[in-house]
Amino acid sequence: MDQAEGLSSPEEALLRLEERVAMIEGLVMGSKANCDDENSLVDPLLEIITKLRSLTASRDNYNQLAKQYEEYGDFIDKLDQFEGNVEPDAVKWEHILAQEDKLRDKATLIESIVSKKDVVDSNALKDIDPLLPKLEKIRELLIRQDEQASKLSEETQDLIRNYHQLMFRLKNKMITWEKMLAAIEISEKSSKKEPSMIDFD
Structure with missing residues (x-):
């Protein structure tokens, strides 16, 4: 195949393939190809061409979706980070107030641990x-x-x-x-x- 016959698109390539198969059938059978002939390759070729066109369209759609994902990928990845921060301040305060008793207990426990830090860090416990x-x-x-x-x-x-x-x-x-x-x-x-x-x- 020379450069003049270079394929500009998949559609054009499929059309040229169909023409060449029809030409080969004419040379083999000695007459113009008939679609009703059981030995004709036109019908199977048309089915193949249809499937190839469908695959080509699907590939184009996939490429388009992939491009859109690249554009919006960063935004999608960050949605989880914003998911827990969409509540109004009033709702957040309600959650905090609901946990007030637990928070006070934990604060008391932390204060008790801090007050005993000297005992925990003493040499008596370190030399045990x-x-x-x-x-x-x-x-x-x-x-x-x-x-x-x-x-x-x-x-x-x-x-x-x-x-x-x-x-x-x-x-x-x-x-x-x-x-x-x-x-x-x-x-x-x-x-x-x-x-x-x-x-x-």
Whole structure:
């Protein structure tokens, strides 16, 4: 292809392609191409051309949208920054007043921390690292003592429970013995009051 036949646009290129296919069909078939011929390439070519034109139009639209995005991209990226700042001042004050109690609590906490800054920064707390192993041993000892105390408490509760059961049984036994002893005493008193039977014959 020489420079004189250079393509000036996609549309012109598609038209020239259609003409050349029609010319080739004429040379092969020996006559002018007929669109009704089943061997004709005109119909498929027209479909291809239509799709290519659609793609070309879509590409142009895409290029236009891309250009617009470049123009407005910075503005779009900054929308999120302005999103939280579009409320009127009165609404902002309402939000602040609604959080007044929480803000006061946080302010009090901050003041307390600031007032104890000297204690936190004191050498006594800064030199605590060498004491950490000893503190760890004390912690482990306290844990063991707590476990032993819990075990001893359970054993003591078992002993108290067994003691109450034993005392309950002894009480019942003593009540039974007391009843038996009272019955024996009554029986003895009754036998002493009966007159002796003497036979004078």
